[in-house]
Amino acid sequence: MKVVKKGLRAVAVLEACKGIASLLVGFGLHVLAGHNMRQLAENIVSRLHLNPAGHLPSIFIHAASGLTDARMGLLAIGALVYSVIRLVEAYGLWQGLVWTEWFALVSGAIYLPFEIYEMIFHTNLLGIGVFFINVFIVAYMAYALYNERKMQREHSL
Structure with a gap:
């Protein structure tokens, strides 16, 4: 039974990490709301020394351009809900x-x-x-x- 409990705790730690990561993403989205997302994406691409006309950088810039404050808010709420689910699951697994x-x-x-x-x-x-x-x-x-x-x-x- 000890092996099972250790395994459940390992899965609990993984789920807690997913929950914390999602929480950080949600807070990041909340903080970025109200900013010019296209400009931010172009700055990121520029700092990484990528060609903005390249396939992946242009997809990234285009996707960022479509992020309105309302969408950012919904994504932040979704990240928060996902985080709560994962953290509750982690707690429950840790407790068995x-x-x-x-x-x-x-x-x-x-x-x-x-x-x-x-x-x-x-x-x-x-x-x-x-x-x-x-x-x-x-x-x-x-x-x-x-x-x-x-x-x-x-x-x-």
């Missing part, structure tokens, strides 16, 4: 709450079809790494829940 184990299993499994699609049509090392980490977490959560059910059945006999 069974409902958060189920939540981690389901929420991780939901992403798998999208990650498979991305790997097939837009293969990159980061996407492959994220996919395998997610598969490992989903498999681990299934194992932890199976192990818990098995222990409950043994105690009821």
